Amino acid sequence: xxxxxxxxxxxxxxxxxxxxxxxxxxxxxxxxxxxxxxxxxxxxxxxxxxxxxxxxxxxxxxxxxxxxxxxxxxxxxxxxxxxxxxxxxxxxxxxxxxxxxxxxxxxxxxxxxxxxxxxxxxxxxxxxxxxxxxxxxxxxxxxxxxxxxxxxxxxxxxxxxxxxxxxxxxxxxxxxxxxxxxxxxxxxxxxxxxxxxxxxxxxxxxxxxxxxxxxxxxxxxxxxxxxxxxxxxxxxxxxxxxxxxxxxxxxxxxxxxxxxxxxxxxxxxxxxxxxxxxxxxxxxxxxxxxxxxxxxxxxxxxxxxxxxxxxxxxxxxxxxxxxxxxxxxxxxxxxxxxxxxxxxxxxxxxxxxxxxxxxxxxxxxxxxxxxxxxxxxxxxxxxxxxxxxxxxxxxxxxxxxxxxxxxxxxxxxxxxxxxxxxxxxxxxxxxxxxxxxxxxxxxxxxxxxxx
Amino acid sequence: xxxxxxxxxxxxxxxxxxxxxxxxxxxxxxxxxxxxxxxxxxxxxxxxxxxxxxxxxxxxxxxxxxxxxxxxxxxxxxxxxxxxxxxxxxxxxxxxxxxxxxxxxxxxxxxxxxxxxxxxxxxxxxxxxxxxxxxxxxxxxxxxxxxxxxxxxxxxxxxxxxxxxxxxxxxxxxxxxxxxxxxxxxxxxxxxxxxxxxxxxxxxxxxxxxxxxxxxxxxxxxxxxxxxxxxxxxxxxxxxxxxxxxxxxxxxxxxxxxxxxxxxxxxxxxxxxxxxxxxxxxxxxxxxxxxxxxxxxxxxxxxxxxxxxxxxxxxxxxxxxxxxxxxxxxxxxxxxxxxxxxxx
Numbered sequence: 099x100x101x102x103x104x105x106x107x108x109x110x111x112x113x114x115x116x117x118x119x120x121x122x123x124x125x126x127x128x129x130x131x132x133x134x135x136x137x138x139x140x141x142x143x144x145x146x147x148x149x150x151x152x153x154x155x156x157x158x159x160x161x162x163x164x165x166x167x168x169x170x171x172x173x174x175x176x177x178x179x180x181x182x183x184x185x186x187x188x189x190x191x192x193x194x195x196x197x198x199x200x201x202x203x204x205x206x207x208x209x210x211x212x213x214x215x216x217x218x219x220x221x222x223x224x225x226x227x228x229x230x231x232x233x234x235x236x237x238x239x240x241x242x243x244x245x246x247x248x249x250x251x252x253x254x255x256x257x258x259x260x261x262x263x264x265x266x267x268x269x270x271x272x273x274x275x276x277x278x279x280x281x282x283x284x285x286x287x288x289x290x291x292x293x294x295x296x297x298x299x300x301x302x303x304x305x306x307x308x309x310x311x312x313x314x315x316x317x318x319x320x321x322x323x324x325x326x327x328x329x330x331x332x333x334x335x336x337x338x339x340x341x342x343x344x345x346x347x348x349x350x351x352x353x354x355x356x357x358x359x360x361x362x363x364x365x366x367x368x369x370x371x372x373x374x375x376x377x378x379x380x381x382x383x384x385x386x387x388x389x390x391x392x393x394x395x396x397x398x399x400x401x402x403x404x405x406x407x408x409x410x411x412x413x414x415x416x417x418x419x420x421x422x423x424x425x426x427x428x429x430x431x432x433x434x435x436x437x438x439x440x441x442x443x444x445x446x447x448x449x450x451x452x453x454x455x456x457x458x459x460x461x462x463x464x465x466x467x468x469x470x471x472x473x474x475x476x477x478x479x480x481x482x483x484x485x486x487x488x489x490x491x492x493x494x495x496x497x498x499x500x501x502x503x504x505x506x507x508x509x510x511x512x513x514x515x516x517x518x519x520x521x522x523x524x525x526x527x528x529x530x531x532x533x534x535x536x537x538x539x540x541x542x543x544x545x546x547x548x549x
Numbered sequence: 550x551x552x553x554x555x556x557x558x559x560x561x562x563x564x565x566x567x568x569x570x571x572x573x574x575x576x577x578x579x580x581x582x583x584x585x586x587x588x589x590x591x592x593x594x595x596x597x598x599x600x601x602x603x604x605x606x607x608x609x610x611x612x613x614x615x616x617x618x619x620x621x622x623x624x625x626x627x628x629x630x631x632x633x634x635x636x637x638x639x640x641x642x643x644x645x646x647x648x649x650x651x652x653x654x655x656x657x658x659x660x661x662x663x664x665x666x667x668x669x670x671x672x673x674x675x676x677x678x679x680x681x682x683x684x685x686x687x688x689x690x691x692x693x694x695x696x697x698x699x700x701x702x703x704x705x706x707x708x709x710x711x712x713x714x715x716x717x718x719x720x721x722x723x724x725x726x727x728x729x730x731x732x733x734x735x736x737x738x739x740x741x742x743x744x745x746x747x748x749x750x751x752x753x754x755x756x757x758x759x760x761x762x763x764x765x766x767x768x769x770x771x772x773x774x775x776x777x778x779x780x781x782x783x784x785x786x787x788x789x790x791x792x793x794x795x796x797x798x799x800x801x802x803x804x805x806x807x808x809x810x811x812x813x814x815x816x817x818x819x820x821x822x823x824x825x826x827x828x829x830x831x832x833x834x835x836x837x838x839x840x841x842x843x844x845x846x847x848x849x850x851x852x853x854x855x856x857x858x859x860x861x862x863x864x865x866x867x868x869x870x871x872x873x874x875x876x877x878x879x880x881x882x883x884x885x886x887x888x889x890x891x892x893x
Contacts, residue, residue: 125612126615131766166794217795276724276725391800420890445560446734474841475784486852533817
């Protein structure tokens with residue numbers, strides 16, 4: 099079987115080799131022209147959402163949940179509403195449309211209604227004449243919680259009888275990848291390495307914390323300005339929450355200080371729109387760094403068990419893996435992040451036999467969503483650990499071992515999809531070989547390699 | 550004792566959304582009487598350089614100076630929907646839609662030029678500010694004059710381009726199928742120094758060979774590579790999100806440490822160009838590929854230095870000392886028994 103695969107691989111290589119782009123004669127393409135946004139940014143003229151101001155503008159502020167999992171017994175806003183300068187104190191009762199949103203599935207509440215599911219979930223919002231009044235009002239809101247049992251790891255969340263974060267259960271999504279015959283693949287292996295890898299959460303830390311600005315124009319259109327990765331989805335979700343026709347809502351992106359995936363979700367947009375709609379006044383809502391870190395999404399923490407086999411010629415024969423991804427209190431893009439991770443768990447290598455399962459699991463942790471790398475970054479920690487260890491145990495140069503096993507045009511990915519000529523992995527590895535030579539470096543195997 | 554090691558790490562990344570999720574873009578462009586061009590695209594400029602990239606593509610496709618392009622992005626009141634900015638898709642999807650908008654505008658322009666030059670519109674090329682018969686270069690008109698002529702005669706001066714890479718879904722039970730429109734590739738190399746007394750890992754150099762297909766703007770690709778390396782380094786060694794009983798305990802930049810200039814090693818961007826015939830001028834996205842391999846590359850360099858492998862993030866000094874057996878590990882560890890492989 100292995101020999102057959104190898105022959106196939108060699109045959110395919112003869113037919114297709116990657117084509118490198120020709121030396122071009124382009125005028126603009128391939129040139130490091132001055133960026134369109136450089137001058138306004140370095141001269142300080144660029145306008146970020148937090149810079150916006152209008153006559154009559156109110157300042158918004160959000161009250162975040164202090165409980166990981168609790169029923170809301172009551173919310174008393176009377177003291178907050180009595181603070182001088184306060185124009186609105188809103189809770190879930192004040193939402194004209196649906197109190198639901200979410201990128202992939204609308205399982206998230208604009209403002210928590212009967213239950214909170216994480217520390218940092220928005221519970222109430224305030225608009226006031228100045229930020230100090232808004233802050234004072236937030237501190238005056240009385241929320242009575244009844245704590246519920248909570249789960250803080252995917253393993254606890256999957257135990258029989260574990261507290262349910264959502265009514266439909268704690269498994270958001272289970273992905274299965276099945277290619278070839280995994281048992282035969284490991285039978286053919288001369289060496290198998292098996293490990294557990296753990297990756298932690300990560301904050302996106304964009305230089306600009308989340309912010310939104312909303313006002314109603316002369317035609318009655320609700321305008322929302324923010325730093326967003328997708329204005330059109332924000333518009334749809336604002337319209338649904340406010341019960342407005344979608345063409346009566348306008349969302350525009352301001353100059354933005356990064357997103358890295360976090361601003362793909364709705365952030366301040368629905369909340370600031372709600373405050374403007376209820377007060378009829380322009381409203382600006384700017385999250386502090388701490389508020390942004392507490393309430394917004396992060397990178398999924400993951401736990402991966404994986405075993406990888408290679409034959410004595412140094413060819414990969416099989417990979418089997420199982421992944422548990424903590425998606426936190428709400429789905430965000432957690433089903434797709436952890437699904438993508440299952441597909442990419444083997445990395446840029448050819449495995450005739452591949453089996454992986456991934457579980458995206460709800461917990462009462464903060465929300466984990468899209469973040470530059472999108473599950474593939476977590477997968478890389480596993481597959482590059484595995485590949486490097488196999489190379490070491492086989493006594494092979496790590497780059498040579500990768501080149502021997504990397505995907506090539508005509509070979510198939512974990513999903514069976516055939517790679518095209520635009521398969522550049524070998525070229526990137528060869529570039530590193532050149533780099534080593536250019537810099538007089540070499541990779542010497544460590545003498546005390548763990549056996 | 551300070552030990553040094555070198556390691557490598559690679560990645561592949563399915564570009565765009567896959568799984569039948571909508572993955573499209575529309576770009577509109579308009580020709581002014583003076584030959585300048587305005588571009589509308591619904592995608593966001595996050596600082597990654599999307600506006601610049603789309604202007605470069607349009608300038609190239611129309612054969613006009615980059616300075617003659619102006620772009621308006623991400624405004625539901627003005628721009629067409631271009632889908633989100635994520636999944637490293639902007640160069641690939643929004644870029645292709647911009648090229649299609651140019652081709653749509655070039656049709657009526659070539660028709661008028663053909664009439665004026667008494668030649669076949671299909672033989673006209675747009676290059677260096679001219680619209681020219683490729684077989685008979687003496688038959689040519691400046692782009693600017695042609696633009697004026699288009700307006701005088703009331704011809705169509707708007708172009709629109711729609712591009713979609715929306716895929717089918719993979720099989721529910723096996724995930725077999727064509728998952729993504731194309732794939733991105735990268736490999737990195739790191740040299741590290743590990744202080745076995747303090748557990749401190751210092752990255753001395755990081756070389757990043759990233760396949761851009763075709764670097765539309767090499768400086769911007771380098772920016773993605775350098776930023777990606779720094780974000781990956783933070784994930785590998787520093788960014789320790791402490792969540793206790795559901796609470797993010799260090800949700801401040803004074804206690805949640807991200808890399809500063811002092812932590813950043815020499816990053817060497819090595820741009821690789823393996824032409825992708827489905828990308829605009831052969832290009833594809835580099836945003837995520839530039840950060841994905843960094844952490845395991847650093848971990849493999851640590852293994853090369855120590856002979857011991859890091860299989861967790863972040864490898865803070867404290868956790869490195871635990872790995873080296875110089876500090877006691879008190880946390881309960883997940884074991885293989887906790888993670889059985891599901892049935893076939």
